[in-house]
Amino acid sequence: MAKDKGKQKKKKSPLIAVTVGKHHDEKKKGGKKGSISQLGREERQMMLTVTGPQEPLDYPTHLLALSDGTFTKEYEIPEEDREKVFRKLYLFDSPPSMDTDMMDIHEGKKFKVKDFRVIREDGGNFIVSPFYPASGGTLLDWVQCSAVQKDESVVVVANVFRKEPPKDTKEEPSKDTN
Numbered sequence: 001m002a003k004d005k006g007k008q009k010k011k012k013s014p015l016i017a018v019t020v021g022k023h024h025d026e027k028k029k030g031g032k033k034g035s036i037s038q039l040g041r042e043e044r045q046m047m048l049t050v051t052g053p054q055e056p057l058d059y060p061t062h063l064l065a066l067s068d069g070t071f072t073k074e075y076e077i078p079e080e081d082r083e084k085v086f087r088k089l090y091l092f093d094s095p096p097s098m099d100t101d102m103m104d105i106h107e108g109k110k111f112k113v114k115d116f117r118v119i120r121e122d123g124g125n126f127i128v129s130p131f132y133p134a135s136g137g138t139l140l141d142w143v144q145c146s147a148v149q150k151d152e153s154v155v156v157v158a159n160v161f162r163k164e165p166p167k168d169t170k171e172e173p174s175k176d177t178n
Contacts, residue, residue: 040136044122047140050091053123057085061120066133073120086116089127091139101145106135110145 057075064074077085087095096102098114107129115130116139129137 040128040132040138041122043136043138043140044124044126047091047126047138048122048124051124054125056120057118057125059085064117064119064133067135075118075120075125077118082114082116085118086113086127089118089125091127096144102129102142103145104129104131104135104137105141105143106137107131 057077059075059077059081061073061075063071065071075085083098086098096113098112100113101110102113103110109131111130117128117130117132119126119128119132127139129139129141131137
């Protein structure tokens with residue numbers, strides 16, 4: 001019997017992302033923000049580790065000016081497709097509803113999930129905060145407002161990544177077998 005115990009498969013631990021932020025104090029002290037493109041690059045690389053390279057979405061894009069003087073491509077997603085795209089690209093288990101109040105810890109500002117943006121960079125499609133142009137907050141920088149402490153001190157939130165990579169948003173045409 002002792003041999004059987006040694007042959008049991010080990011369960012894989014879930015891959016988690018931990019969001020840690022001190023969202024208001026830096027602004028009050030006049031702290032200098034780093035380059036958005038550098039900050040965003042590190043976060044995008046972490047997300048690409050989970051998703052791998054992705055095909056571009058089938059939506060038009062426009063250039064989005066960032067506060068550090070650089071530009072990125074932002075998708076123009078029609079209102080009727082926004083929830084479908086969000087669910088496809090959301091990296092964690094249990095996506096929040098589109099009406100959930102979130103906070104971007106870089107900006108210390110609240111927003112509704114439905115106000116998300118999707119950008120195309122580094123071979124991936126990324127959900128970002130509506131405040132991304134100002135301070136580079138990606139999905140990894142979102143916390144539910146209910147998790148924010150009243151004294152606005154450090155916030156720590158852990159999210160479990162999806163077990164399956166996001167699926168394509170394109171609907172497969174139905175095949176008529178008759």
